[in-house]
Amino acid sequence: MAQLRKIKASTLMETLVATVLIVIVFMMASMTLNALFANTVANNTxxxxxxxxxxxxxxxxxxxxxxxxxxxxxxxxxxxxxxxxxxxxxxxxxxxxxxxxxxxxxx
Incomplete structure (x- = not known):
């Protein structure tokens, strides 16, 4: 049989922190795009x-x-x-x- 190599894994806490940071970045990007879109619609003449x-x-x-x-x-x-x-x-x-x-x- 082939011998499997050990891969270093991250801990649960590191994964949760990374997930929270990704969610915050996407939330900020979404709010910015929403504000830009609303401003464009409001100023459309x-x-x-x-x-x-x-x-x-x-x-x-x-x-x-x-x-x-x-x-x-x-x-x-x-x-x-x-x-x-x-x-x-x-x-x-x-x-x-x-x-x-x-x-x-x-x-």
């Missing part, structure tokens, strides 16, 4: 920017009556004409109802 561009397109083609007010999920959308330095300008703006973040386009 792509949908409302697309809505403002669509309203601009409608206005340029004479299909939008001013003033225009609407809500898009948590955003309040306003399109209105204002006079600025003797020029009539059309402002397309959206404001988030909770965070008060604003997105606007001037025409």
């Amino acid at each position: 792509h949908e409302v920017e697309q809505e403002l561009l669509f309203l601009r397109y409608l206005y340029e083609n004479g299909q939008l009556q001013l003033p225009y007010y609407d809500e898009l999920r948590d955003w309040e959308v306003i399109v209105e004409a204002r006079e600025w330095n003797s020029n009539n300008q059309v402002f397309f703006s959206a404001e988030h109802l909770e965070t008060k973040k604003k997105v606007s386009i001037k025409l």
